[in-house]
Amino acid sequence: MLRNKSPKELINISRNLVQPLLPHFHKGQSGKVTVIGGNEDYTGAPFFACHSAALVGADLSHVICERHAAPVIKSYSPDLMIHPYLYDLDNPAIKLAQAEIDQLRKTPLKDVITDGALLNSIIDDLVMPKVKGLLARTDIVVVGPGFGRDPLMMKSLVRIIDEIKQMDLPIILDADSLFLISIYPNIISGYKKAIITPNVVEFDRIAKTLGIDSSISEQNVNTLIEETQTMSKKLGVTVIRKGRQEVIAYQDTYLVNDFSGSSRRVGGQGDTLTGSLATFVNWSYNYLDKVWDTKGDISEGDAQVLACYAACSLVRSSAAKAFAKHGRAMQTTNVHECLPTAFAELFESNQKANI
Numbered sequence: 001m002l003r004n005k006s007p008k009e010l011i012n013i014s015r016n017l018v019q020p021l022l023p024h025f026h027k028g029q030s031g032k033v034t035v036i037g038g039n040e041d042y043t044g045a046p047f048f049a050c051h052s053a054a055l056v057g058a059d060l061s062h063v064i065c066e067r068h069a070a071p072v073i074k075s076y077s078p079d080l081m082i083h084p085y086l087y088d089l090d091n092p093a094i095k096l097a098q099a100e101i102d103q104l105r106k107t108p109l110k111d112v113i114t115d116g117a118l119l120n121s122i123i124d125d126l127v128m129p130k131v132k133g134l135l136a137r138t139d140i141v142v143v144g145p146g147f148g149r150d151p152l153m154m155k156s157l158v159r160i161i162d163e164i165k166q167m168d169l170p171i172i173l174d175a176d177s178l179f180l181i182s183i184y185p186n187i188i189s190g191y192k193k194a195i196i197t198p199n200v201v202e203f204d205r206i207a208k209t210l211g212i213d214s215s216i217s218e219q220n221v222n223t224l225i226e227e228t229q230t231m232s233k234k235l236g237v238t239v240i241r242k243g244r245q246e247v248i249a250y251q252d253t254y255l256v257n258d259f260s261g262s263s264r265r266v267g268g269q270g271d272t273l274t275g276s277l278a279t280f281v282n283w284s285y286n287y288l289d290k291v292w293d294t295k296g297d298i299s300e301g302d303a304q305v306l307a308c309y310a311a312c313s314l315v316r317s318s319a320a321k322a323f324a325k326h327g328r329a330m331q332t333t334n335v336h337e338c339l340p341t342a343f344a345e346l347f348e349s350n351q352k353a354n355i
């Protein structure tokens with residue numbers, strides 16, 4: 001159904017996925033999103049992901065982060081709910097001897113995450129009870145923005161992703177969780193409700209692990225599509241390959257997004273994308289569940305890819321607007337300022353999208 005459609009037609013079809021604001025809906029029905037990420041070094045990334053999910057339309061937006069990052073992220077906005085449930089190896093509460101910590105830091109990360117019996121007991125005691133409680137009240141999860149690579153954090157991430165799969169929740173993986181996939185692809189392989197959003201470097205890293213021929217240099221679009229489809233088939237997940245031309249693929253279904261976007265490559269725009277995706281993809285599940293009087297006949301196979309296309313278009317449109325206004329000074333916060341206007345133009349104006 002999606003093949004050979006113009007960008008304008010795709011946006012017009014994707015309008016059917018936008019959950020309407022109906023008087024009988026209660027708080028939470030438009031989306032409960034949880035972003036898992038944020039450490040001492042990176043607090044902006046989880047904020048951008050969580051904030052964009054809220055700006056696009058999620059009712060409740062949470063972040064689960066490492067304990068030191070929480071007060072910082074909380075200080076950015078009172079609209080978001082920030083939970084300091086994660087621990088890194090520097091945290092005194094974990095009560096490991098210095099020699100054990102030193103040994104863990106020297107051990108290859110792959111061994112830590114596939115064995116890590118010592119860390120499992122810490123994670124069972126301190127991390128999982130609280131994380132499970134929040135996941136039970138969540139529709140969709142984003143993992144990875146600003147997560148870092150600390151061994152205890154990474155082992156916690158593996159346990160959390162396993163839990164998300166057991167709960168059958170949709171999951172979007174970005175940034176450090178893509179590094180995890182590059183060393184341990186089994187963590188996600190075959191999970192249909194997963195979407196990965198690699199940038200050029202992250203794609204190349206995962207491709208190497210999976211034995212896919214790829215290059216980070218500029219390529220023609222057919223090669224980009226072919227490689228992205230191969231990755232989707234090998235992992236059994238949806239792949240959004242970011243870059244000048246964004247390729248979205250699930251098995252044989254694919255779309256290419258070449259909305260112009262911004263000429264500024266400022267950090268954080270990928271985080272904005274993951275949050276926007278969370279809200280749109282959750283709405284696509286609600287569409288299939290007929291949570292409202294839905295229009296159109298978007299199939300299960302097409303809904304997720306179309307939701308991804310809608311979110312990618314929205315972020316690029318917002319970036320274009322922010323760049324037009326701020327030029328070289330453009331920051332990711334400016335992209336967020338433009339999300340509401342871009343959303344209204346693409347998905348809500350009475351005129352059909354003018355692209």
Ligand SMILES: NC(=O)C1=CN([C@@H]2O[C@H](COP(=O)(O)OP(=O)(O)OC[C@H]3O[C@@H](n4cnc5c(N)ncnc54)[C@H](OP(=O)(O)O)[C@@H]3O)[C@@H](O)[C@H]2O)[C@@H](O)CC1
Pocket residue numbers: 041042043044045046144145146147148175176199200201202216243267268270271
């Ligand atoms: N405000 C915050 O808190 C933010 C925090 N963030 C968080 O930071 C953490 C680490 O993320 P990251 O961005 O440093 O890692 P990654 O994307 O692998 O880049 C590393 C290097 O790869 C290269 N490179 C990248 N893209 C390329 C391309 N298209 N084409 C070619 N090369 C490319 C480039 O290397 P260079 O070419 O400069 O040597 C780049 O410097 C992670 O947790 C993330 O969530 C971010 O979300 C930003 C906002």
Ligand SMILES: Nc1ncnc2c1ncn2[C@@H]1O[C@H](COP(=O)(O)OP(=O)(O)OP(=O)(O)O)[C@@H](O)[C@H]1O
Pocket residue numbers: 175198199200242243244245246260261262265266267268269270271272273312315316
């Ligand atoms: N050359 C380009 N032209 C237009 N848009 C681009 C280009 N490269 C990336 N983008 C867009 O910028 C956004 C972020 O992509 P990017 O490759 O910077 O991700 P990232 O490195 O994961 O971001 P982050 O800094 O959040 O970690 C996406 O919407 C992507 O489509």
